[in-house]
Amino acid sequence: MFSKPLIALLGFNGLFSLYHIPLVFDFVKTDPFYHALMTVVIFIAAFFFMWWPLVHKVQSQPQITGILKLGYIMADGILMTPACALIMFSEAPIYATYSDAGAWIQALHLCVPSDMLAGLALTGPDMFHTLPLLEDQQLGAILMKIIQEIVYGSILAVVFFDWARKERAKDAVPDALIPKYE
Secondary structure, three states, X not given: OOOOHHHHHHHHHHHHHHHOOHHHHHHHHOOHHHHHHHHHHHHHHHHHHHHHHHHOOOOOXXXXXXXXXXXXXXXXXXXXXHHHHHHHOOOOOOOHHHHOHHHHHHHHOOOOOHHHHHOOOOOOHHHHOOOOHHHHHHHHHHHHXXXXXXXXXXXXXXXXXXXXXXXXXXXXXXXXXXXXXO
16 A cells, blocks of 8 residues: 555555645644654654655565655645645634644644743743744744755755666666677
């Protein structure tokens, strides 16, 4: 199942996009169990759905090779765009955990011990923003997309040059077949 490119593409990118829906994101960011679960699920899905079709060497499973790998990587990058676009082109802040003081404090419980949090005089997420909230959100989406493009571009380059090297080797004429002129 994991080695089938279409299932892998839709599986990971569907999960990634679902996670970035504001209702889901805010719920996950305010519940320790679901936050841990979603983090683990996304990391496992990234390996088994996103990268497995590119790297596995299991002979009993279908493998994509050559130019199909390039297409797979490009399709993966394209399918990741909706999650980034949702955040990038929103006209208002979409995540309560970054805009609502109550939800923000609840989300802080994921990374700051309760006793330490009780001793801090925090008023809300605005005290940490150097940009207006909407611009901060859009910058986050832009950075998410740029980093994704750098990673995918690097992998594309490796796969492309590997494919080109193998194609050249396959098409090379053996030295014994080249006539010698003396």
